[in-house]
Amino acid sequence: MxxxxxHFTAPPFDGALEPATFYAGAPQIEALARLEWLLEQRQRFGLVVGAEGYGKSHLAAMAVRRLGGLGAEAVMLSLRGLAPGDWIALLLERLPLDPISRAEPLRLWQKLENRLRENTLMERPTALVFDDLDAAPQDAIDGILRLIGAAEPRYARTVVVAMVTPQGLPQLPDGIRQRAAVRIELAAxxxxxxxxxxxxxxxxxxxxxxxxxxxxxxxxxxxxxxxxxxxxxxxxxxxxxxxxxxxxxxxxxxxxxxxxxxxxxxxxxxxxxxxxxxxxxxxxxxxxxxxxxxxxxxxxxxx
Structure with a gap:
């Protein structure tokens, strides 16, 4: 009815996280611009802080498209509801590994490091966008802390973006909060x-x-x-x-x-x-x- x-062709406000439904208001424009800066300046880590309903997940999806358009191999993973040990396998599923690399009898972390090193050697950035960081299992928190804090050359072209609520931000380790090159506060x-x-x-x-x-x-x-x-x-x-x-x-x-x-x-x-x-x-x-x-x-x- x-x-x-x-006379609509589809519901206009169905809440779908599709590119066509994304609206770039002033807070979103500013956030995407700062994430682009993060990539262009080869910074390792950025935090996006926003309350429930402020569009963090939609922004994360659009950040993947925007950073991918700048030449990065960009993927997104929501960490909410994951069981311990699942996050890295799900992240690898999203990365475009070739069949031989996927079949290699290596530990999952080693497969991830190999992909990051390969991209670094090809001068191609890797952008890992994590939604719901404050709802992540502890092993994911530890892994992300390694990604943003390790000094090995294989991580030189890796940029990590994480979405978090204001209530969840204080619960994150100091090592994560202090390493953010940019902290973007989403406004209404x-x-x-x-x-x-x-x-x-x-x-x-x-x-x-x-x-x-x-x-x-x-x-x-x-x-x-x-x-x-x-x-x-x-x-x-x-x-x-x-x-x-x-x-x-x-x-x-x-x-x-x-x-x-x-x-x-x-x-x-x-x-x-x-x-x-x-x-x-x-x-x-x-x-x-x-x-x-x-x-x-x-x-x-x-x-």
Missing amino acids: VREHW WGTGDVQEFLAQALCRVGGVKDIFSADAVATLARFAGGVPRVVGQLARLALAAAAGDGLSQIDAGTVERAWRELAPSADSSAQPSGVDIAQNVRDTLDEATASNPRVRVVRRLWG
């Missing part, structure tokens, strides 16, 4: 970035860029606190609510109603922090779906 009402989007993100997402699926009125954009940016994930969730619900009401444009009242459905306990007169918003949405969305029939109806419109 929603897609038919707005401003109203201008929210407006551009909405317009880009809507136009990508054949919609009209001003479906959200100026007041609706400002209200959405305020309620979401500029948190990218929450912006997308709230926009998605607002589209569904407006379609259910037969509206041709989304106004501020519709956004506020969608916000109350997304986070029923929120106070619309206050502006909580981005961290509070993301936590509130994560804690209440499933509960609200189970207890609030109106939310179930809105969600079914996308089916």
